[in-house]
Amino acid sequence: MMNAGTVSNPAPARTRGVSAQDMPYFRDCWYVADWSDSVAADTMVGRTIAEEPVLLYRKGDGAIVAMADRCCHRLAPLSLGAIEDGHIRCGYHGAKFATTGACVEFPGIAKVPASFCIKTYPVVERHRWIWVWVGDPQKADPALIPDAGMNDSPDMVVRQGEMTHEVNHILVSDNLLDFSHLAYVHPKSFGAGADWADTRATVTELPRGVRVERWLLDQPPWPFLPQTMRIDIFNTYDYLWPGVLILAGRNYPAGTADRFDGKLPPQEHLLSMGAACQAVTPVDARTTRYLFASITPRADATEEVVQRRHAVTTAAFEEDKVMLHAQQRIIDLSPGEKMMPMAHDRATVLFRRQLAEQSAA
């Protein structure tokens, strides 16, 4: 049982390829800091976004405020303090700040210098998510917020989910940018077949992200849908800075795609639809929050379909978690090793390039 002679592949010299190292964080973009309903009226929550501690605070009138979760006095987190009359009281030595970040009182101190203040962040609450702008506040244009309107559309029934991956954020984005993994990571949960890997998606570069579209023909129905007939699936999603996925999946009777020559068939042919909004928010270099919504059109939203879809989705993302953690471990053992992208990686390559260029700028 000796195989010492079978060494046909000494370690190949890798002069090309994609670095497996950690990527920097996007700046000048809207991060999903949390679900709206995670911050109740007159409460606050501390979160860390791209290594910045951020305090989310909801005023009595419902408006949300984001400021550094770090008192400028001794760097204690303000989120351990209290809300007093709409102001934030540090729980260590009592400095009191307005929602503008200005210090309005320091116990025992007559005059506090103007430089003693807290950095605030542009913040917008939209579509069930709290969006915080990390970067140059002058550039914080709400028009740049990805459209997660399906999250709170009256036509949709939504279930929220969340998990934390102990990996660099870029690995989670890589995962979401190449759905060929469905065939190998999610055959059990999503019932995904080989076509997810055997076919090629159409990838289009967007100003702040990429669009990925594909037809999957003559598939078994999704496990959370009635198992009546085989279907054609038109799957399309945008993946937008800093890591927001907006997906719609349209299911038609098998054969419909060919009948319409791969164009989007008229609405009356639609059997059912599913959607997903997901956000990948880095905490630090080895911690990434993953917020996801599974979305069912109200017309199809029996309690069973809604529950099944969410259960299947959550199970699938636990499958991703196992793979991502294992992949990160191998990467950390292999500092010099590069990834070798294939044609399926067109979206991951584009998105990584956008991030590298934004960081270099």
Next chain:
Amino acid sequence: MMNAGTVSNPAPARTRGVSAQDMPYFRDCWYVADWSDSVAADTMVGRTIAEEPVLLYRKGDGAIVAMADRCCHRLAPLSLGAIEDGHIRCGYHGAKFATTGACVEFPGIAKVPASFCIKTYPVVERHRWIWVWVGDPQKADPALIPDAGMNDSPDMVVRQGEMTHEVNHILVSDNLLDFSHLAYVHPKSFGAGADWADTRATVTELPRGVRVERWLLDQPPWPFLPQTMRIDIFNTYDYLWPGVLILAGRNYPAGTADRFDGKLPPQEHLLSMGAACQAVTPVDARTTRYLFASITPRADATEEVVQRRHAVTTAAFEEDKVMLHAQQRIIDLSPGEKMMPMAHDRATVLFRRQLAEQSAA
């Protein structure tokens, strides 16, 4: 719900302030290595002080010995070994050392070189504490040991406590040097009111530390004392290298301070007294032992008062622990961020300056 326009405070440029980085350790000083009763006759204990492994060993005659807890042979800890006839036997390969650190036997070796020996530390046992001098042994003057005499005064009843904080030692010292935090961290446990932060302490620099004194007028009684009348409190403590707090709190009927013009009133006006001796002993850059004694004059020391005082004190220090750990986390996320000391910080600023100067020397 859009606040993107309210950015009144972009991150202020911080050109002044106090570094939030870890501080070095004091050298040339007496560290509290342990409680006396932690080392029984003819036993030994391994402790780490400022990253130095130290073996505490009590001889049969009761005398304490401190030496490196590191055999010079293979660097195994001697504390895993045994005591044989008043000598220390390494538990790995059997090197045997006298309490002077000299090797008196190495199994199978006829002649051991004189350089094969263990470093010993000057050590003094006093006031229930084992004090170890880390630094130049030529300078180890027992007169420099802080006076923790209340720890074993026959007039006092003492309860010992201990906890470990996973933070840099300087944060624990900062905490103890500015009691304005009592108003915000300890309103529940100590029942401390806003006056702790609204008033200013008198801070005096000492040759090896600082003295902090203040009157608090017309206060509710401490929660562990009879709730009979409002009181004036004269709170005074020395905070001495490398982190030893010696505190006395004197309680008088409300109005006494004014009657005596803020001077120490004659003894007959004293209602009650409390005291505390505490030691902050760094283990490493992120681990700090905190030893504390709650002290009640024997005359007032009903079992209930003694127990209540200790329970309240322990609860309060758990409140500090939560704040300190959260503060350390924020500091570690904010490498460039500086602290902005206020007037209350005079004692923290002086003590940090003394440490920086000692380290530079």
Next chain:
Amino acid sequence: MMNAGTVSNPAPARTRGVSAQDMPYFRDCWYVADWSDSVAADTMVGRTIAEEPVLLYRKGDGAIVAMADRCCHRLAPLSLGAIEDGHIRCGYHGAKFATTGACVEFPGIAKVPASFCIKTYPVVERHRWIWVWVGDPQKADPALIPDAGMNDSPDMVVRQGEMTHEVNHILVSDNLLDFSHLAYVHPKSFGAGADWADTRATVTELPRGVRVERWLLDQPPWPFLPQTMRIDIFNTYDYLWPGVLILAGRNYPAGTADRFDGKLPPQEHLLSMGAACQAVTPVDARTTRYLFASITPRADATEEVVQRRHAVTTAAFEEDKVMLHAQQRIIDLSPGEKMMPMAHDRATVLFRRQLAEQSAA
């Protein structure tokens, strides 16, 4: 109780000695990757050897294959994938590799470049162990595999054991290279007496390791043998790159050694024999696998002796574990501190020198 005056040993200047720092890994050698029976037919196992992720895969015909446990596509571990028709299918995006490392299929990709392949390692299965060559495959000579023939000798009854130490591999090798520690670490488990430290072994340098031999005279019988008479023990072992111990212990009636003038007595005087094969396989700088076999000649192998020997051996190695972990902690606290080898350390010094020279070459 003042000992401040007894400082007879200020920290000695250490100009000579052995560095306590981590050692590099051996290259160009056969590492024990696992027990043969850990990899069943048509299964695979991921292991890490000297920071290299290695996939062990047994083909249907029983032959073992070793290749990098890292898909060259996105660096996911192949061990999370599947075996398909004797090939390895990556579980992330479906790349399929032959046991030669060549990619035979990438779903959806017509032509895969030849450089897209997995590094394979020379691997030999011998004597119950799977040996993997880490280093230059051109030099992978099976003749360099240490002779662990006792592991599967028909004359022997073998029990397998395994543990993981959270220390640098060199500390485990040091431990095994100096059995004087038996007298102090293993008096309870092995019943080892002072003679293990009081006598000196004969150490011979080998081309790839060291040989250690010694007589122990008039000893109590090993605790797992019949307690009938005192014995002379002839203990001999080779310790071979990268950390493989091959040991035989021969027990004679007390007095036999002198009768034969320290030479190996004729076979008929042998009372009983024991043997051990052990492998120290580094995972990373602070993790080391330790695989061991306790071996009893079939003639003596009552179930009780076999079980007792293995239980005693395992208990003894748990004693080592406590010491090794404590030693590593002290070393990590003492970056500048050096070890001071004694005459007993001749084998540790030779083996460390061989490793340093191999690394420098």
